Amino acid sequence: MKKLLLGTILLALAIVVPISTMAEVNISIGIPLPPPIIFPAPPEVIVMPDTNYVYVVPDVEADMFFWGGWWWRPWEGRWYRSHYYDRGWAYYNNVPSFYFDVDPGWRGYYRHHNWYGHQWNYERIPHRQLQQNWKGWRDDRYWERQRTWGVQGYQPRPQQQIRELRHQRQEQYQQRPEVQRHRQQIQQQQRQPQVREPQVRQQRQPQVREPQVRQQRQQQAREPQVQEQRQQQQRQPEVKQPQGQQQRQQQQRQPRVQKPDGQKQPKQQDSKPRGKQNQGENKQSQERPERENAEHGR
Numbered sequence: 001m002k003k004l005l006l007g008t009i010l011l012a013l014a015i016v017v018p019i020s021t022m023a024e025v026n027i028s029i030g031i032p033l034p035p036p037i038i039f040p041a042p043p044e045v046i047v048m049p050d051t052n053y054v055y056v057v058p059d060v061e062a063d064m065f066f067w068g069g070w071w072w073r074p075w076e077g078r079w080y081r082s083h084y085y086d087r088g089w090a091y092y093n094n095v096p097s098f099y100f101d102v103d104p105g106w107r108g109y110y111r112h113h114n115w116y117g118h119q120w121n122y123e124r125i126p127h128r129q130l131q132q133n134w135k136g137w138r139d140d141r142y143w144e145r146q147r148t149w150g151v152q153g154y155q156p157r158p159q160q161q162i163r164e165l166r167h168q169r170q171e172q173y174q175q176r177p178e179v180q181r182h183r184q185q186i187q188q189q190q191r192q193p194q195v196r197e198p199q200v201r202q203q204r205q206p207q208v209r210e211p212q213v214r215q216q217r218q219q220q221a222r223e224p225q226v227q228e229q230r231q232q233q234q235r236q237p238e239v240k241q242p243q244g245q246q247q248r249q250q251q252q253r254q255p256r257v258q259k260p261d262g263q264k265q266p267k268q269q270d271s272k273p274r275g276k277q278n279q280g281e282n283k284q285s286q287e288r289p290e291r292e293n294a295e296h297g298r
Contacts, residue, residue, distance in 0.1 A: 031091045034075035042127035049115055049149035051101040053138045058110050067098045077182030100166040119152040
């Protein structure tokens, strides 16, 4: 029987507490996450009077709020928020602005159905109804105008009184021991990086960043050379003038090499003296018979 009871309890815990929530508790990034709150069913909430539509979970001992589409909870002087009421909590590095509008004694007013001497007929809102309507209620000011926060004879407080109450609650919150411890931890964490981070950065810069800069400079220096080479390669097939010029020169030189006129010139030179010689020979042939006749006459 005992074994059966233990088995059923463990099974119930496994169903109620999601695995992701259990895993988040073990994750550490320097700031611990809050322990999970076990809900047997999705929680019901009530709306707090004199707030900017802040909803509280009255059935758990730890403070848990719903505001602006987020679930909020304080723990050990720190604040956490999530879109889910049972998992996904993340550290929020500030105090949410709505918190100082919430009266610290709201649990006593809740138990006695009394809000500052007036009957408080609050309404328990199911989880599904909250998720479906919270934004429309806020935009239409539903609880303030139509329902008067569930308080009989409700009268809104003056703005000056609201500002004074916020200031008082803020001072009281800052005096809490867990808040002061958390502030000291933050101050220590802020002081440590001022000494260590510059040393680490100076050591890492020449090892990681300088080679990258050199490579970039080398690539930039090589780019014009590569471009010139590409342009030369593109121009080479287009520019072939030396071959054409050589062919033209060869064609121009060919008639000069044959020298047809030069061979004819000596013939002309030879023809001229030969003509003169023929004339001389003709004259001599004519003069010879004349001389012979003269000799016969003598």
